[in-house]
């Protein structure tokens with residue numbers, strides 16, 4: 001079910017058990033803009049059917065926040081101009097030539113081009129996949145793009161991020177709503193979940209400059225400004241404490257700095273920063 005955030009913004013919440021990220025729709029007087037295409041044909045179709053029931057202006061634009069499969073594999077279903085940043089465009093091009101039959105999928109998984117989770121979703125949620133070919137995106141931008149949907153301005157910006165190098169956000173100034181995609185998350189490399197410490201403060205600088213009150217993340221329920229600030233503060237404290245591959249010294253430093261033990265989130269972030277130190281030393 002779509003959730004209504006305001007008279008002009010709706011979103012379909014993430015479904016973690018099905019690897020489905022949050023999808024959003026922003027409606028102006030003339031057109032609507034969708035954020036992220038869904039992880040599959042079925043996900044996209046379910047979303048489009050719900051948007052059609054709203055009787056809002058037609059979907060003219062689709063913004064894909066980054067080139068992770070769960071955010072773009074549904075894009076063929078949209079009769080819309082697909083907007084991405086230049087790096088996302090390059091990365092999605094690698095998927096345009098892929099085939100989706102059993103043998104091909106298995107070989108991609110073995111070559112580490114695709115996760116087995118992605119393969120499972122494709123098998124279950126892309127009908128007629130033997131003939132499925134992902135289409136190309138339409139418009140790519142370098143840093144930012146502004147779109148007026150009819151008395152509804154959307155700012156589409158590429159931001160620095162600890163999740164990917166190709167993260168795009170969508171901000172609606174007159175609603176103070178910020179669609180973040182996965183940009184505020186960490187990422188996994190060599191099976192180590194981590195946050196890039198060098199990118200943390202630049203990312204926060206980029207994201208905090210938007211005067212937002214509601215934040216939509218790819219795999220989270222909606223957050224308000226206060227919750228986002230708690231998230232940033234916990235990340236900062238965990239980051240300040242973690243300066244080596246040793247979790248013990250990070251915990252020690254955290255206690256000295258803050259005169260308390262880290263909470264559950266901070267502990268999670270400390271482990272992720274330790275993983276970052278491990279990856280840096282490899």
Ligand SMILES: [Zn+2]
Pocket residue numbers: 066068163182
């Ligand atoms: Zn992602």
